[in-house]
Amino acid sequence: MNAHLNLTHKLLVTIVKKGVASKVVKASKQAGAEGGTIVYGKGSGIHETKKFLGISVEPEKEMILTLIPKEKVDHVLKAVEQAGKLDRPGNGVGFVIDVKRIAGIVHLLNLQNYISEQQGVPMDNKVSYDLIVTIINKGYSERVVEASKKAGAEGGTVLYGRGTGIHEQAKLFNIAIEPEKELVLTLIDRDKTDDVLEMIMEHAELNKPGKGIAFVLEVERTIGINHLLNRMVNQSIGDNN
Numbered sequence: 001m002n003a004h005l006n007l008t009h010k011l012l013v014t015i016v017k018k019g020v021a022s023k024v025v026k027a028s029k030q031a032g033a034e035g036g037t038i039v040y041g042k043g044s045g046i047h048e049t050k051k052f053l054g055i056s057v058e059p060e061k062e063m064i065l066t067l068i069p070k071e072k073v074d075h076v077l078k079a080v081e082q083a084g085k086l087d088r089p090g091n092g093v094g095f096v097i098d099v100k101r102i103a104g105i106v107h108l109l110n111l112q113n114y115i116s117e118q119q120g121v122p123m124d125n126k127v128s129y130d131l132i133v134t135i136i137n138k139g140y141s142e143r144v145v146e147a148s149k150k151a152g153a154e155g156g157t158v159l160y161g162r163g164t165g166i167h168e169q170a171k172l173f174n175i176a177i178e179p180e181k182e183l184v185l186t187l188i189d190r191d192k193t194d195d196v197l198e199m200i201m202e203h204a205e206l207n208k209p210g211k212g213i214a215f216v217l218e219v220e221r222t223i224g225i226n227h228l229l230n231r232m233v234n235q236s237i238g239d240n241n
Helices: 023-028 070-083 141-150 190-203 226-240
Strands: 009-017 037-043 050-052 055-057 060-069 091-098 129-137 157-162 168-174 175-178 182-188 212-219 222-224
Touching: 009 023, 023 060, 023 070, 060 070, 060 157, 070 091, 070 141, 070 222, 091 129, 091 168, 091 212, 129 141, 129 190, 141 182, 182 190, 190 212, 212 226
Parallel strands: none
Antiparallel strands: 009 060, 009 091, 037 060, 037 157, 050 055, 091 222, 129 182, 129 212, 157 182, 168 175
8 A cells, every 4th residue: 555645735834932832732633633743943033032131032932743634724723823822923923835745644544535636736826925944054043044034034943953964974983973953944925035045045155065955835824924914015005105
């Protein structure tokens, strides 16, 4: 039996303040999702700036990855928005990405109603946002965030991991060590994607081997960015006056 299923699912990525993720996962499960994976990081958006003794401090963040059957996306989005209070600026953001194929969910093999009957259907283009994913060496995330801001982004979420690529091998006392990595998620208006990506490439030196990689994903839907939408509307009104 083929382990890769052509199921019609979407990936919901939700970024919230520390301590809120469990509440969001619970709400999403009640709304029809089957759970979620929580990853920890830090935020650097326009609502994140806090100071302690005059020193800027970036608050800790929690990111939830949730696979959702296509027909339940609306219900889950509403539940997540309410649970995380994402209708209020600064509480977090959520966005939906298309899922091409899925593996490792054999419990769905006998559920015929999950099988996609709409192969090749184009994605919904109602939302004009992209997600830039940048994976760089430890210590370079600040360069990425600052570069993206210069090009028009409003910040990003930094996550931490380790690399195993062809340029990653280092040794200590002849013992191979996998270096730490930083991953930056940047949600950006599609009109600014090229400029932001170019600025990140330049400042993070991604044109040099072993420095890192960046790629762009199309975002289908968003929640928790009302302040951005309001700004776009106001700019449009101003341009027409």
